[in-house]
Amino acid sequence: MVSKKILVLCSMMLMLIWGLIGCSSSQKAESDMKHSQQNEEVPTPKKGFQLISEQEPLSGDVQAWIESAKMTEGVHTLVSGGVRYVLLSLGERPNAGYRIEVVEIEEAPNYSTVFVREKKPDPNMFYPQVISYPYVLGTSEKEVRMEILEK
Structure with missing residues (x-):
């Protein structure tokens, strides 16, 4: 019974960690995409005289x-x-x-x-x-x- 509780607890912790890693990487990818879009929209200013x-x-x-x-x-x-x-x-x-x-x-x-x-x-x-x-x-x-x- 104790080993079953430990197994369930470990499974839940792994799912929680897996979920956090997945969320942070998708947020990073979304952030990188927004950053690259911002760079594309803003042309480099030309140098003056x-x-x-x-x-x-x-x-x-x-x-x-x-x-x-x-x-x-x-x-x-x-x-x-x-x-x-x-x-x-x-x-x-x-x-x-x-x-x-x-x-x-x-x-x-x-x-x-x-x-x-x-x-x-x-x-x-x-x-x-x-x-x-x-x-x-x-x-x-x-x-x-x-x-x-x-x-």
Whole structure:
């Protein structure tokens, strides 16, 4: 009689443990499915405009593109080596004293707006009278718009 009670008790404990293991694994599978669905629904945001240092080495085709594109004011893009380069240019200026300064970058879901200011030469300085083409270079996975601010 005692052995029958022990056998029934052990059977009930095994069924309880089995039930708990089954429930937790089905809950985990359900949780994993919800997590993967959430990851599929949320696309990775595209990276906005990021400046490139003047010391960063660039390929020959990117350098050639810069030399050509910087002559015209505006936003210019080139995809090279899987990277989308963006050049913001002021076009031709009469001397090397002119600069372009990034003041602010505003990110929207599909584009970046880069606010720049033209820095004019210091009137108390002497600059070589050579034509210059002020620009800044960056990368962006989004469309880039340039807004030139007045002083």
